[in-house]
Amino acid sequence: MKPGEHLFSFNLSSGISKFNPGKFKVMDSQQMWDLYQSFNNQNAIPNSINSDVLKTDFDWLANGTQNGGVNDFSANYLGKTEETSIYASGNYYDEKGSVKGYDYNRLTGRLNIEHKLTKNLTFKPKINASYTSYKDRQHSLYDMYLNMPWDTPFYADGSLKNTKVMMMLWYGRDNNNYLYDLQYNYGEGQTFDMQSNLDFSLKISDRFTFESMNSLAYYNQTTMSYTDPKSNSGLENKGSVSQFSDKRITRFFNQMLKYNEHFGKHEVSALAAYEYSDYVYTSVGAAGKGISGGSKIIDNAANFLSQSGTKNDYAFQSGLIQVNYKYDERYNFQGSYRIDGASRFGANNRYGGFFALSGAWNIYKEDFFHVDQINLLRLRASYGEVGNTPTSLYASYSLYGLNGQYNGEPAAIPNQYNNRNVSWEKSRDVNLGLELGLFNRIDLTVDAYNKNTDGLLSYVRFPATAGWEGYWYNIGSINNKGLELAINARVLDPESPFQWNIGANWATNKNRVKNLKDGTDVPAGNKRYSEGRDIDSWYMRKWTGVNEENGAPLWEVVDANTGEISTTSNYNKATLQFVGTSTPKYQGGINTSFLYKGISLTATFSYLHGAYAYNMGRELFDSDGAYPSYNQMVLSDGWSRWSPTNTEATHPVASYNNNSGSNKTSSRYLEDASFLG
Secondary structure (H helix, E strand, O other): OOOOOEEEEEEEEEEEEEOOOOOOOEOOHHHHHHHHHHOOOHHHOOOOOOHHHHHOOOOHHHHHEOEEEEEEEEEEEEEEOOOEEEEEEEEEEEEEOOEOOEEEEEEEEEEEEEEEOOOOEEEEEEEEEEEEEEEEOOOOHHHHHHOOOOOOOEOOOOOEOOOOOOOOOOOOOOOOOHHHHHOOOEEEEEEEEEEEEEEEEEEOOOOEEEEEEEEEEEEEEEEEEEEOOOOHHHOOOOOEEEEEEEEEEEEEEEEEEEEEEEEOOEEEEEEEEEEEEEEEEEEEEEEEEOOOOOOOOHHHOOEEEEEEEEEEEEEEEEEEEEEEEEEOOOEEEEEEEEEEEEOOOOHHHOEEEEEEEEEEEEHHHOOOOOOOOEEEEEEEEEEEEEEEOOOOOOOOOOOEEEEEEEOOEEEEEEOEOOOOOOOOEEEEEEEEEEEEEEOOOEEEEEEEEEEEEEOOEEEEEOOHHHOOOEEEEEOEEEEEEEEEEEEEEEOOOOOOOEEEEEEEEEEEEEEEEEEEHHHOOEEEOOEEEOOOOOOOEEEEEOEEEEOOOOOOEEEEEEOOOOOOEEEEOOHHHOOEEEEEEOOOOEEEEEEEEEEEOOEEEEEEEEEEEOOEEEOOOHHHHOOOOOOOOOOOEOOOOOOOEOEOOEOOOOEOOOOOOOOOOOOOOEHHHEEEOOEEO
16 A cells, blocks of 8 residues: 555445254154153153143244344545554444344444654554443243243233243243243343553664564453342342443563574574563452342342452463574574463472474475476474463462351361462474475465373362362373365466365374373363373263163173173163263365455355264253153154164163163263264
8 A cells, every 4th residue: 555545445244143953953742742652651640741732832942033133334444654554443243143132232443553753663552442232131042942842931812921920730840931031131231342552663773673562451341130029030039130340451561672684695583572461350249139120220229139259360471582594595494492481380380491493495496496387395394392371370379268157257168279389281292394386276285293292281179078179280291193284276277357266174183191190090071081092082881772672771881800891771880981082083174265356255164073072961852751841852863762662772761750860971972073064
């Protein structure tokens, strides 16, 4: 853009969002009735559940969802003079959710200025801010799926049923018509988020430049929740109102001295930098009870109901040195070393040192290389170290809850146990890469890597009798190795008015836990860390199907001494074992785009194969009668339920209030997570 020019642009887009339940579908009235008819203990079914239920077939999901609407308007300005460049933008975004009752608005603005105060000093202030608000009277997805199709929320005149107060027949377990309270109760919130920079660049000489980045981010959120005295949830407290506010301030400073030198075919550049950042978060909340209808002010409440508040903070600082060398556009080398310090560690291990080396050889630039069809051939290699911190802000410290009481006096409750020796998790990554360009139209990239992570950070939980909940520990090391491929092609001649581009990428990764403290496995929920295994290995009872003779569930039993395998219908006797991983065998994406006279059409697909995901929802929705007053999922194609005439089934016999344990955690609910979409 030339000095004196100004550019304005505007964009308006609108769209429709549709609720997508995927292949998951819950039963209608007839399907639920058929399930009840399959129960093998018909005498246990209440007399109130008879064929009259078929008179009602209410679709809770259809009632609570809609085609949502999205409107997005933006305006941009770009201007330039000899000394100053200005970029300004504004955006307004409005969305009505595909689940009814949720409205979201966002207003954002950005201003970037770059002004030459003097020949050598450039001032670069930036500000980016957003204000969002929402109104929440959103329908409950939980109830939409779990409520029975035999229940309708409306009377014949269209008014809402109050299932909690009035005596009526209601088949759902929670006796809950969520729509009744939803007509009264709601929430709303506002968020202000701002990031500002006061940066400048000083050219000290032809070789040295000083760059200063100084950032301040401010975030403030306020929310209000209103519970009307007329609602069921407001009866006990005669209505309530709660307000919550939280604030966080993040500061970031980076001061960098750069050096750059050319002599002949050589180019040397270097930098030295110091970096500091800190973060402070505070929150406060309160709730009052006993309110007049419509009041949203806590001070109008008769009494306080609850109060909350917290504060936490952290800080990082780093020192960095980096050197780059180039020769004749053929050879590139880079080396760096940094020291990082984090307040999340104790004084014993607060700092960690990490270095990196890399190089590249542009083979196609060599005098001996004469292949007209190849326009790019580049070989890369690198070795680098990276440090990771735990998610806890106070990983090395003992933590106590101070909100307890003992004999009416304030008391401290132990939570996290201290480990002053917990230290940086360090990853060492070796990478080899090749870039190949053919005919100025095809680009191919291949990368192979081997990554070793030592000092793997994990939160280790104590037994319930220990008093403390657990502590952070460097439990061991893990190895990752993999291969990544990417190809992009411009199918048609670049001079053609019609352009067609195709791209694809593919990646595979294999990880193994190398060692753990004392060689002992570490539980991680439904997973388990074990030496020699994938770190994302599922660990649970192994489902083996259905007993063809009586329809009982079957799990695998492994003899600890002989390794002999048998089956059992007693969940507690089944063997806990490794049953697969959530690590995919490979994954990637495909994209294609068409461009003709300024009109573009783009399609993007992603895929994944070989990973297993645990579908926890099926413990409720595919429970073989364990939750008979919750709606259940329609069995997928190829699935069937055991009966005396269908013994080779995928699902065990169903019972009213099934207590066989068939819906407890096991590999039954592990599903192939492969997809293309």
